[in-house]
Amino acid sequence: MQIGPIWRALMRNKTGAILIALQVAVTMAIMVNAISIIQSRAESMARPSGVDEPNIFHIVSVGYTEDFDERSVIEQDLAAIRAMPGVIDAIQTNSVPLSGGGWSMGLQTEPGADQDGVGVAVYFVDEHGLDTYGLKLVAGENFTPGDVEWRERQATDWPSTTLLTQAMAEQLFPDNWRDALGATVYINDDEPLVVKGIIERMQAAWNGWDGVERVMLVPQHTLFGSTRYVIRTEPGQRDSLMPEVEKLLADSNRDRIVRGMQTMTETRERSYRGDSSMIKLLTFTIVLLLVITSLGIVGLASFSVSRRTKQIGTRRALGASKSSIARYFMTENVLISGVGVALGAVLTVGLNMLLVDAFGLDRLEIWLVPAAMLVLLLVGQLAVFGPARRAAGVPPAVATRTI
Amino acid sequence: MFNYYLKLGWLSIRANPLLSTLMVLAIAIGIGASMTIITVNYAMSGNPIPHKSDQLFYVQLDSWDPNDTDEDSEPPDQVTYTDAMNLIEADRAYRQVASNRSGLVLEPENPDERPFTVDTRNTFADFFPMFDTPFLYGGGWDSSADDGLEHVTVLSRELNERVFGGEDSVGRSVRLNGMDFRVVGVLDEWLPMPKFYDVTNGAFDPSEELYIPFNVAIEYELPRNGNTNCWKRPEGEGFEAFLASECVWIQFWAELRDETEKREYMDFLNAYTEQQKALGRFGRPRDNRLSDVMEWMEAEQVVEDDARVMMGLSLLFLVVCLLNTIGLLLAKFMRKSGDISVRRALGASKRDVFTQHMIESGLIGLGGGLVGLGLTWLGLRGIHALFGEYVEHLVHLDGMMVLAAIALAVVSALAAGLYPTWQACRIMPASQLKTQ
Numbered sequence: 099m100q101i102g103p104i105w106r107a108l109m110r111n112k113t114g115a116i117l118i119a120l121q122v123a124v125t126m127a128i129m130v131n132a133i134s135i136i137q138s139r140a141e142s143m144a145r146p147s148g149v150d151e152p153n154i155f156h157i158v159s160v161g162y163t164e165d166f167d168e169r170s171v172i173e174q175d176l177a178a179i180r181a182m183p184g185v186i187d188a189i190q191t192n193s194v195p196l197s198g199g200g201w202s203m204g205l206q207t208e209p210g211a212d213q214d215g216v217g218v219a220v221y222f223v224d225e226h227g228l229d230t231y232g233l234k235l236v237a238g239e240n241f242t243p244g245d246v247e248w249r250e251r252q253a254t255d256w257p258s259t260t261l262l263t264q265a266m267a268e269q270l271f272p273d274n275w276r277d278a279l280g281a282t283v284y285i286n287d288d289e290p291l292v293v294k295g296i297i298e299r300m301q302a303a304w305n306g307w308d309g310v311e312r313v314m315l316v317p318q319h320t321l322f323g324s325t326r327y328v329i330r331t332e333p334g335q336r337d338s339l340m341p342e343v344e345k346l347l348a349d350s351n352r353d354r355i356v357r358g359m360q361t362m363t364e365t366r367e368r369s370y371r372g373d374s375s376m377i378k379l380l381t382f383t384i385v386l387l388l389v390i391t392s393l394g395i396v397g398l399a400s401f402s403v404s405r406r407t408k409q410i411g412t413r414r415a416l417g418a419s420k421s422s423i424a425r426y427f428m429t430e431n432v433l434i435s436g437v438g439v440a441l442g443a444v445l446t447v448g449l450n451m452l453l454v455d456a457f458g459l460d461r462l463e464i465w466l467v468p469a470a471m472l473v474l475l476l477v478g479q480l481a482v483f484g485p486a487r488r489a490a491g492v493p494p495a496v497a498t499r500t501i
Numbered sequence: 502m503f504n505y506y507l508k509l510g511w512l513s514i515r516a517n518p519l520l521s522t523l524m525v526l527a528i529a530i531g532i533g534a535s536m537t538i539i540t541v542n543y544a545m546s547g548n549p550i551p552h553k554s555d556q557l558f559y560v561q562l563d564s565w566d567p568n569d570t571d572e573d574s575e576p577p578d579q580v581t582y583t584d585a586m587n588l589i590e591a592d593r594a595y596r597q598v599a600s601n602r603s604g605l606v607l608e609p610e611n612p613d614e615r616p617f618t619v620d621t622r623n624t625f626a627d628f629f630p631m632f633d634t635p636f637l638y639g640g641g642w643d644s645s646a647d648d649g650l651e652h653v654t655v656l657s658r659e660l661n662e663r664v665f666g667g668e669d670s671v672g673r674s675v676r677l678n679g680m681d682f683r684v685v686g687v688l689d690e691w692l693p694m695p696k697f698y699d700v701t702n703g704a705f706d707p708s709e710e711l712y713i714p715f716n717v718a719i720e721y722e723l724p725r726n727g728n729t730n731c732w733k734r735p736e737g738e739g740f741e742a743f744l745a746s747e748c749v750w751i752q753f754w755a756e757l758r759d760e761t762e763k764r765e766y767m768d769f770l771n772a773y774t775e776q777q778k779a780l781g782r783f784g785r786p787r788d789n790r791l792s793d794v795m796e797w798m799e800a801e802q803v804v805e806d807d808a809r810v811m812m813g814l815s816l817l818f819l820v821v822c823l824l825n826t827i828g829l830l831l832a833k834f835m836r837k838s839g840d841i842s843v844r845r846a847l848g849a850s851k852r853d854v855f856t857q858h859m860i861e862s863g864l865i866g867l868g869g870g871l872v873g874l875g876l877t878w879l880g881l882r883g884i885h886a887l888f889g890e891y892v893e894h895l896v897h898l899d900g901m902m903v904l905a906a907i908a909l910a911v912v913s914a915l916a917a918g919l920y921p922t923w924q925a926c927r928i929m930p931a932s933q934l935k936t937q
Contacts, residue, residue, distance in 0.1 A: 113924075117828040124821050128814055135810070160618065162606035164679050212568055252743050254734045286734040323724050355606055355616055375887035376807055383534070383814065387821060390530060394825040397523060401832035453813075457806045 104430050114398045115434045122438025122474055125391045127445035130470045131453060132380040134462035139373040145310070147195045148263075148299035150232030151362040153186070153331050155340055156194050158358040159347055160324045166353045168321045169248060178346060179327065180226075184335035187229040189328050192222050192320050193303050194362070196369035200303030205314065207270055207281070209288040216269045217309050218262075219302030222249065222318045227261075230330045231300065236264060237279045238295030241317040245294075249318040256285050257317050259294040265311035267296050305369050326358075336361060391474075392481040399427060399485035410489055411496030420490040427486035428479060435478035439471040446470070503860070510861035514868075517833060521865065524829045528869025528910055528917075531822025533876025536906045538808070538815040540881060543902065544895040545705070545804040549693035550632065553756075554794035557631065558763065560588065560753040561792070562774060566732035567784030576788050577730065578701055578801070579749040582719075584777075589625065593769045594755035595762060596631045599715060600624035601751050602702050602727035607711075608676040609664065619660060619677075622699075622709040623718040623725075629655070629686075631756050632698060637661070639671035639686035646685075647714050654682040655712040661687045678723055682713060694894045695803045697794050699752050702727045704803045705894060725750065747782075755791070767791055823917045830865075830921040834858060838928050845930035858922040859915060866914020870907040874898075877906055 108115050159175070161168055172190050179188040193200035204215025225241040227233070240261070247257050260283070262270075267278035275296070282290045300313045327347075331339050340359060347356045360368075367374075403410070410423055446467060453459045514521040548554050562584050563576035580588075585599035601623050608616040628634070629641030638661075642653045654675060661670055674681045695704040717723075722740050727750060735746035757763045770789045777783050792800055834841075841854060881896040 113831060113920075114828055117824050117831070121821050121824040121828075124817055124824070128817050128821070132814065160606060162608075162616065162678050250738070252735070252739050254738060254742070324726075355618060357618065371889060371891070372807065375884075376811075378887055379811065379884075380814075383818065386530065386534070387818060390527060390821060390825055393523065393527070394828055397520075397825075397832065398828050401836075405835075449817075453810065457810055459810070 101429065101433070104426060105433060108430060108433060111402075114402065115437075118395055118398055118434050119438035119441065121391050121394050122435050122478065123442035123445050125387050126439055126442030126470050126474055127449045128387055129384050129474075130446045130462060130466050131449050132384050133466060133470075134450065135459060136377050136380050137463070138460040139377050142305065143370050143373055145301070146299065147301040147362075147366065148231075148233060148297075148311075149195055149301075149362065150330060151366060153333055153336055154231070154328060154362040155331075155336055155343075156197075156326055156328045156358075156360060156362070156365070157344060157347065157356060158324060158326050159354050159356050161351075161354040163353040168323070168325070169319075171351055171354070172319060172321075172325060174350065175327065175347060178350065179329060179343060182339065182342065182346075184332050184339050186330045186332060187226045188330070189223050189226050189230045190319055191227075191326055191328055192220075192322065193326065194221075194328055194365060195301040195303060196305055196362075196365050197303045198369060202302070203285055203314075205266070205270060205283045205285055205291075206287075207283055209284045209290070211287045213284075213287070216266070216312065217307075218266055218312045218314045219304075219307075219309075220314055220316055221300075222316050222320045224317060224319060227315055228297070230328055232330065233300055234298040235261075235295050236298045237276060238293070240295060241315075245317040247318050249320050249322075251320075251322045254286070256289050256291060258290070258292060259317060260291045261295045261297055261315040262293055263297050263300050263311055263313045265299070265309075266313060267293070269309070269312060388477055392477055395431065395478055395481035396485060399431065399482045400488070403427065403485050403489045406489075407492055407496055410492040411494055411498075414492060414494035415497040423492070424486040424490040427482055427489055431478050431482040431486075432475065435475050438478075439474050442474070443467050443471060502856075506857045506860040507864065509857055510864045513833075513837070513861055514864065517836075520829060520833050524826050524833075524865050525868040525872060527822045527825040527829065528866060528914055529872035529876055531819040531913070532870060532873025532906055532910045533880055534822075535815040535819040536873065536877040536902065536909065537880030537884060538811045539905070540877065540898060540902050541884060541892065541895050542804060542808050542812050544694055544897070545808055546798070547694060548795060549695055549697045550794060553633070554697075556756055556758055557794050558755045558757055558766070558791040559794075559797040560755055560770070561790040562770065562783075563785050563788040564747060564749070564774075564777075564783055565785060569732065576790060577749045579728070579730070580751050580753045581747055581749050582744045582751060585751040585753055587773065588753060588755075591769070591773070594766055595758055596627040596756035598625045598628045598631055598754045599751050600628060600698070600754075601715070601725055602699060602709070603718060603723060603725045605677045605711065605713075605723060607664070608679075610676075619710045620707075621677075621711045621713060623715040623723070624712055625715055627756075628712065631754065632693075634691050635689040637687045637689040638669045639684070642685050642714065647716050650717050650720050651714065652680060652682045652717060653685045653714065655686040655688060656684060657688050657708065657710045658690055660710040677711075677713070678721075680721065692894060695798060697798060698754060699727070700798070700801045700803055701752065704798075704801070705891060707894070719744070757791075763791060819913065823913055826865075826914065826917040827920060830862060830918055831924065834921045834925040837925070841925055841928045842930050845928065851926045854926050854928075855922055858925050859918055862914050862918025862922065863911055865918075866911040867907070869914060870910025873910055874903060874906050877902075 176188060176190060179185055201220040202217055203220050205218050206213045206215045224246040225243050228235060228240050245259050262278060264275055267275035270283060271277040278293050279296055281293050283293060285291055299311060302310050302313055329343060344356055344359055450462045454461055561576040562580055564581055564584065565577050589597060589599055603621045603623055604618045605621045606616050607619050626642050626644040626647050637658055641655060646653050661667060664675060670684045670687060674683050691708055696706050696708060729748055729750040731746060731748035733747045735742040755766060757766050771787060774783045774787060774789055878898060881898065884892055885896045
C-alpha cells in the first residue's frame with residue numbers, strides 16, 4: 099500500500115485527523131492510568147488476611163448495667179459457644195482483621211524512651227486464638243491457659259509473653275526474623291515481653307496501613323465493657339450457626355446489647371468497598387471512553403467517505419479494486435491512530451508522573467504503554483471497518499454523475 | 502435576529518437528526534461523567550457553616566512526644582483532657598467547646614423493647630449556639646448544667662421520632678446507661694457536610710443522635726468510642742490516670758469574632774503552653790495552631806485523594822467528548838457549505854454567519870446539558886450504590902450543581918463550536934456557488 103499519497107492527502111485536510119489523533123491520545127492517557135490504578139487496588143485486595151475467612155464470623159456484646167459482671171459473662175459465653183456443635187473454636191477479643199477499628203502500640207528491641215518503636219496492631223486473645231483464626235505457627239509455641247490474664251479498661255500493664263507475626267519479627271530483627279523467637283521486646287518504652295512464638299501471617303484492622311501485616315497477639319481477656327466474640331465454624335455451618343449464637347447471647351443475659359454480627363467475608367467487603375468501587379468506576383470509565391472514541395472515529399470516517407464519494411467512484415472507474423479502496427481508509431486510520439498513540443504514550447507517562455507526585459499513586463508498569471497502543475490501534479481499525487466497507491461499496495458509475 | 506438564528510439552528514439540528522443526536526450525546530456523556538464527580542467533590546469540599554466558618558477555630562496544642570523528631574511531625578489533631586479543661590476554665594474565647602464522641606445504651610420505657618446503642622456527643626453548653634444548631638423543640642442546656650453536672654440531654658430529630666414518636670419531648674426523660682436524663686431540646690434536621698466539628702472520627706459521618714454534658718460523662722466514667730492517641734503510657738492505673746495522661750482524644754473549638762480576638766487567643770495559648778512547659782509538659786518547640794473551619798478541612802485533607810484523582814480523570818474525559826463534538830460540528834458545518842455560500846452571496850456578513858453557528862452550537866450544548874443532567878443524576882445513584890452509606894450525604898444535586906451542569910455544557914459546546922464556526926465563516930460566497 100502506498101503510504102505516501104495517503105499521508106499527503108491527510109496533510110491537505112488535517113483538522114479532522116488531528117482531532118481524532120488528539121482524542122486517541124487523551125483516551126490512551128486516561129485508560130492506561132486508570133488501568134494502573136485498578137492494578138494496584140486489585141493487588142492490595144488480593145493480599146490474604148491470614149485467617150480462615152469463609153468460616154469465621156464475629157459479634158459484639160455490650161453490657162450496660164451497673165452490676166453487669168463482665169468477667170463471668172465472658173466465661174459463660176465462651177464455654178457455651180465452644181460447646182455448640184459445628185463450632186470449631188471461639189475467642190473473646192477487642193477487634194478483628196480488616197474491621198477498621200483497633201488498637202496499636204509500638205515495640206522496640208532495646209528499652210528506653212529514646213529508642214524508635216515499630217508500630218504494631220494488638221489483638222487480645224487467649225490460648226484458643228490460633229485455632230479460632232486458623233493461624234499457622236512457624237516458630238515457637240502457642241499460649242497456654244496459664245499465660246492468659248484479665249485486663250481492665252484503663253489498665254496499662256502488659257503480660258509477660260506475646261506472639262508476633264513474621265512480618266513484625268522481620269521489622270524488629272531485620273537480619274534474621276527467627277532471632278525474634280525467645281527474644282525480649284519492649285512495649286511502653288521499657289516493659290519487657292518475651293516472644294513465645296511467631297505466626298506466619300495475620301492482618302491488622304486497617305487495610306491502608308503500610309504495616310498491615312505487623313500484628314502482636316497478647317494473652318489477655320478484655321473487660322472493656324464492649325467486647326467482641328470471634329467464632330470459627332465447620333465449613334458450611336457458618337450461616338446456620340450465626341442466628342443461633344446471636345440468640346444464645348441475647349437470651350442468656352438481658353443486661354446487654356448484642357449487635358454488629360458480621361461474617362469475615364462481609365468485613366473484608368466493607369474494608370475494601372472503596373477500592374472495589376474505584377475498580378468498577380474506572381472500568382466503566384474505560385469502556386465508555388473507548389465507545390466514545392470509536393464513535394468519533396466512525397463519525398469522522400463516514401464524513402470523509404461521503405465527502406470523497408466522487409473520488410472513490412473515479413478511482414473505482416480507473417480500475418481500483420473494492421479491497422484497495424477499503425484498505426485506503428484502513429491505512430488512513432492506522433496513520434491517524436498511530437500519531438495519536440505516539441502522542442498518547444507521552445501524555446500517559448506525563449499524567450502518571452503527575453499522579454505519582456500529587457497523590458503518591460504507584461508508578462505505572464511500562465509494558466502497559468505498548469499494550470494500550472496496540473489495543474487502541476485495533477479499536478481504531480474496528481471502528482473504521484464499517485465506513486471503509488461502505489466506501490468500497492461505492493459503484494464506479496458515481497464518477498460519471500455530477501454530485 | 503436572535504430568534505431567527507434560533508429557528509435556523511433548530512432547523513439545522515432537525516435536518517440531520519443522527520449527527521445531532523451524536524453531538525448531544527457526546528456532550529451529555531461528558532457532562533454526566535464530569536458533573537457526577539464534580540458534585541461529589543463539591544460536597545466533600547463544601548463549607549458546612551458558611552456564615553461563620555471564619556470565626557470558628559480548631560485548637561491544636563503541640564503536647565506530643567519530644568522524642569518524635571520527624572521533620573513532618575505535626576501537632577496532634579486532638580487535645581488532652583488536662584488541656585481541654587484548662588482552656589475551658591480560662592474561658593478566654595467568646596465561646597469554647599470541648600467535645601468527644603461516645604456511644605450510650607438507651608433503654609426504652611416499654612420493657613418489651615430491646616435497649617439499643619445511640620451515637621452520642623459529650624459536649625458543652627456553647628456547642629449549640631456556637632455551631633448554630635437548629636432546634637425543633639426547646640434548646641441547648643445552660644452552662645450552669647455543665648458545672649452542676651445536671652443530667653440533661655438534647656436529642657436529634659430522628660432519635661426523638663424513634664423514642665417519643667416525634668412529639669415535643671422537652672421535660673421528659675430518657676434512660677441512658679442506667680441513668681435518667683431530662684430532655685431539654687430536640688434538634689431539627691442538622692447534617693453539616695463535612696462533619697467539620699469532628700473530622701478525626703469520620704468527616705462524612707452523620708451527626709450524633711444524642712448530646713449530653715461532657716462533665717457528666719467524665720463524672721460517671723461513661724464509655725468513649727472516638728479516636729484516642731497516646732505517646733506515653735498513663736502514670737498509674739484507672740480512669741483518673743487516663744484523664745491526667747498525655748493521651749489526646751478531645752476536639753476543642755473556640756469562637757473568635759475578629760482578628761484581635763484571634764490574636765489575643767493565640768497569645769493566650771502560647772502563654773499557656775509556656776506555663777505548662779514549666780510543669781515539664783510540652784517538650785517540643787512551640788507549635789500551637791488556630792485553624793478556621795476551611796483551613797482545618799484543608800489541613801485534614803477532608804477531600805479524599807480518590808475523589809480528586811477521579812475529578813482529574815473525569816475532566817479529561819470531558820475533553821475527549823469535546824474533541825469528539827468539534828469533529829462532528831466540523832463535519833456538520835462543512836456539509837452545509839453550500840447553504841453558507843448562498844447566504845454569504847445574498848449579503849450575510851461573516852459576523853452573521855458566526856453568530857448563527859455559535860447559536861446553533863449553544864443550542865446543541867443546551868440539549869447536551871439537559872440530557873447530561875439526567876446522566877449526572879444516574880451517575881450519582883450509581884456512586885451511591887457502589888460506595889454505600891459512606892457517600893450517602895455527598896450525592897445530592899442541588900440547584901447550584903444543576904446550574905453548573907447546564908452552564909458547563911453550554912460553555913463547552915460554545916468552545917467546541919468556535920473552530921468549526923470559524924471554518925464556516927471562511928467559506929467564500931463564490932467558490933461554492935460555482936460547483937453548483
